[in-house]
Amino acid sequence: MTTFPLRRRPFLAAMAGLAAINVASGLSEVEAAPSITIGIIGVGDVGSTLAELWVKAGYQVILSARDEADAQKEAQILGSLASAGTPVEVANKASIIVLAVPYKAIPELGQALNRTLMDKIVIDPSNPYPWRDGEIAQEALKLGAGVVTQRYFPSAHVVRAFNSIDMSTLREEAHRSAPLLAIPVAGDDAHAVHQVEQLVTVAGFEPVLVGGLDKARLFQPGSDGFEVKESAAGLKQALHL
Template sequence: MLFDVLRMGSRVAALAAMAVVAATLVMAEPAPKKIGIIGAGNIGSTFGTLWVKAGYDVLFASRHPEELKPLVEGLGPKAHAGTPAEALAYADAVFLAVPYKAYPEFGKEHAAALKGKVVIDAGNATAARDGAELRDEVDKNGIGVTSQKYLSGARIVRAFNAANFKVFVKNAGRPEPRMAIPIAGDDPKAVETARTLVTDAGFDPVVVGELEAAKKFQMGQPGFGLELSAPELKEKLGVKP
């Protein structure tokens, strides 16, 4: 009888373990297949091109999508052009690379579409371009927290903002050790999506922390403008190995 009880207990434990695995698989977010690039300037076109070459379907978006025709035609059938609204509807994850002064209005205009959307936030705030008031807010509260305020409801991950696009072009897919890109976000699944996109663009992701920690690598801070390997960047930013 004792043997039967033990055997029954083993079966229950096994079933419980299987249930946990099944739940994990259900909860896991699939890797993104479609990327929307909102703001197809230097930084947007750089990473959009890298993702097309990595096999993603990429929609480059601007208010004047007809101007993107040479870019998408040069990249082949996996590249498309459209409006920001079309990119939000099309993409599994959105890469936002517009001037930071556009964030407040962009967040209001697309509030419904942004809700629950993974947004890779690559913007930086400068006083000269975006206004002293917005730059002061970023300096006071941190750029990750500020972005979340204006893009309320989005699942934001800060990434791809910590260097000039020329640095990324030079280092994409370089031999080991690859250049590290710091990322920060509050949503673990969105962070994992960003990790995948960083890796597939030819870099090594370094998760610095939640959105609050994004201030460590925002413009003007010690983590900005670096071309380090992952171990070097972790040491620089105080990230545990």
């Protein structure tokens, strides 16, 4: 049997947890193995919620925030599978990066990290709000947030996910009894989309592929698919899929 590097966890408990993930997700042990490190930039409600869900699934996460002390504090709360670093360290060390920041921070992060994130997967759960984010939000709402985010990270594979439902609902509904809560996913790179779908699954939800990044506008603020708290069937109906 293959073993996995779950730090400081008893072997039997770790394997039992992985078995539960495999049964729930329908993935093979190899596919479901938490062999990647997830980097999360931002430790507000979005970043901390997603980090907790993935740590519970056995994944290592590395956190970053504008105030590094905030990231270190959150990492201590999450336990031995979590650590903290600068945004550059997150971009270097993580296999998949989550931009859990206000949308107005996207251009700055793109300028600082794009080259470091070459060919890496970038999950964008941030929503554009003109009252908070200004002109960049207007552009994202007009053209689609996924398309605009990709422009600032042209060397990475951007996937939109976890932006359409509030974090309090995600915390409450993760791993609920069937039918699972559905999470819409959109991206242009098939491999990146598949990886994100797996992360949606192990977090306790059912991924629903909506299409390419241009389709991510179907579940951004102001759309019919935003804040839809349904099963896969209900979400597909709301999105006219």
